[in-house]
Structure formats: structure tokens, C-alpha cells
Amino acid sequence: MNERKVLVVDDDPGMREVLESILVLENTLVYTAVDGKDAVQKTLALMPDLILLDVNMPKLNGLTFCKAIRAGKDTRNIPVIIITSLTAAGRLEECMEAGADDFLGKPFAVEELLIRIRAVFKTAHVSDHVERLNQYILAVRDMRERASREANP
Numbered sequence: 118m119n120e121r122k123v124l125v126v127d128d129d130p131g132m133r134e135v136l137e138s139i140l141v142l143e144n145t146l147v148y149t150a151v152d153g154k155d156a157v158q159k160t161l162a163l164m165p166d167l168i169l170l171d172v173n174m175p176k177l178n179g180l181t182f183c184k185a186i187r188a189g190k191d192t193r194n195i196p197v198i199i200i201t202s203l204t205a206a207g208r209l210e211e212c213m214e215a216g217a218d219d220f221l222g223k224p225f226a227v228e229e230l231l232i233r234i235r236a237v238f239k240t241a242h243v244s245d246h247v248e249r250l251n252q253y254i255l256a257v258r259d260m261r262e263r264a265s266r267e268a269n270p
Contacts, residue, residue, distance in 0.1 A: 120145055121166040124169070125137060126171060152174045167197075180215040196219075
């Protein structure tokens with residue numbers, strides 16, 4: 118399996134280090150961003166396979182960042198797992214409405230994080246196959262329409 122690119126976005130250097138040490142064991146290339154503004158730039162430059170995102174950060178918070186990448190044509194399908202210490206009941210809904218694919222409260226169990234990451238990668242793999250199949254179907258349809266027009270001018 119090819120290494121996946123994961124962008125860890127958190128203003129806490131200790132949390133970035135913890136997440137990086139966990140992700141290295143999962144055959145991933147880990148990149149980090151210190152705030153939402155840094156994350157936007159790195160997302161566009163790297164096009165990561167997954168973003169692990171904190172909510173409370175300077176310059177651009179995690180929810181605003183998540184909404185921004187969901188609005189982008191090239192970034193809207195990048196999976197996002199929000200990892201935050203803000204775990205109030207309404208927070209999960211707020212994160213999902215912002216476009217997160219999953220939510221994990223701090224502190225978290227390493228195994229739970231790994232299970233969620235693996236699930237996101239598995240789902241993304243299936244989505245990639247579906248997208249390629251859809252593109253193939255559209256190409257065949259276009260070829261048939263073109264052939265039909267040429268046969269019946």
C-alpha cells in the first residue's frame with residue numbers, strides 16, 4: 118500500500134508530536150500545520166489523503182477551515198477528522214455541519230484514533246473506485262452518443 122499523506126492541524130506542539138508519532142506507525146507521511154491559515158496553504162500544496170484537525174486555533178479556527186476546504190472543488194473530498202477537547206453535546210453536530218467526516222474528543226485512546234483513520238482510508242479507497250467507474254461510464258456514454266451522431270447525421 119502506498120504511503121498516505123496526513124496533515125495534522127493543531128496549535129499545540131505537543132499534540133502535533135503525539136499525533137505524528139502515532140501516524141508514522143501507520144505507513145503515512147505526516148505533515149503539520151500550526152493554525153487554520155497555515156493549514157489552508159498546506160492543504161492546497163499537498164492535497165493530503167486525510168486531515169486531523171483541532172477546532173480552537175489562532176488565525177482561522179478548525180470549523181471555518183473545514184467549511185473552506187469543503188467549498189473548494191479540489192479539496193472538498195479530503196476526509197477530515199476533528200480532534201478536540203471541546204466535547205459538549207452540541208459540538209459534534211457543529212463539527213459535522215462544518216463538513217467533518219468524524220469527530221474524536223481529547224483525550225483519546227490511540228486504538229480508537231487508529232480505527233477511525235483506517236475506516237476513513239477504507240471508505241476513501243471505495244470512493245475512489247466508484248469515482249473511476251463513474252468516469253468510465255460517462256466516457257462510454259459520450260462515445261456512444263458521438264458514434265450515434267456520426268452514424269445518423
